[in-house]
Amino acid sequence: MSEATLARQPASLALSRQSLARLIALLLPAVLLGGALGSQYLGGLIPCEMCYWQRWPHGAAILLAALAFTAPASAGRARTLTLLAAAAIAISGAIGFYHAGVELDIFEGLTTCTATASGATSAELLNSIMKAPLVRCDQVQFAFLGISMAGWNAILSLSGAALIAWLTTKARS
Numbered sequence: 001m002s003e004a005t006l007a008r009q010p011a012s013l014a015l016s017r018q019s020l021a022r023l024i025a026l027l028l029p030a031v032l033l034g035g036a037l038g039s040q041y042l043g044g045l046i047p048c049e050m051c052y053w054q055r056w057p058h059g060a061a062i063l064l065a066a067l068a069f070t071a072p073a074s075a076g077r078a079r080t081l082t083l084l085a086a087a088a089i090a091i092s093g094a095i096g097f098y099h100a101g102v103e104l105d106i107f108e109g110l111t112t113c114t115a116t117a118s119g120a121t122s123a124e125l126l127n128s129i130m131k132a133p134l135v136r137c138d139q140v141q142f143a144f145l146g147i148s149m150a151g152w153n154a155i156l157s158l159s160g161a162a163l164i165a166w167l168t169t170k171a172r173s
Helices: 005-008 016-040 047-067 076-103 122-131 148-171
Strands: none
Touching: 016 047, 016 076, 016 148, 047 076, 047 148, 076 148
16 A cells, blocks of 8 residues: 555554564464464374474564554564564575475475374384384475475465564654
């Protein structure tokens, strides 16, 4: 929206650039992390090691963005926390970019595969390990429009982080 359009809107409907940046910094990683968890627990997809790596920065971004809401949008603390959330989102996007590159055989991936297993006794643990699915980081389990979940994370996270940083720094000028 242009500044003239924002000025014509009622004050209750208009969001400042900083407020919008905070909101995106909170909602974007929440939606992406929710989608990843939903695909795992509702869709039955088993994440590889690099999928897990992409989730941690999103969790940190959610926490940082939530903390940004503890101060007025124009406060320096809120801007700093919003920019830190954007950095965490960008880190997840960078990992997603690398993961997508591994899936496309552009980059060399992990030399080991992951399996998830749990058990109370050593016999149960061994049995659980033997039955656990082997998940490779270089194989796409699901793609939408020809782009893997890691690729979508890279696209959405990196562009979202850039938008958040732009809105936050633009708000200062």
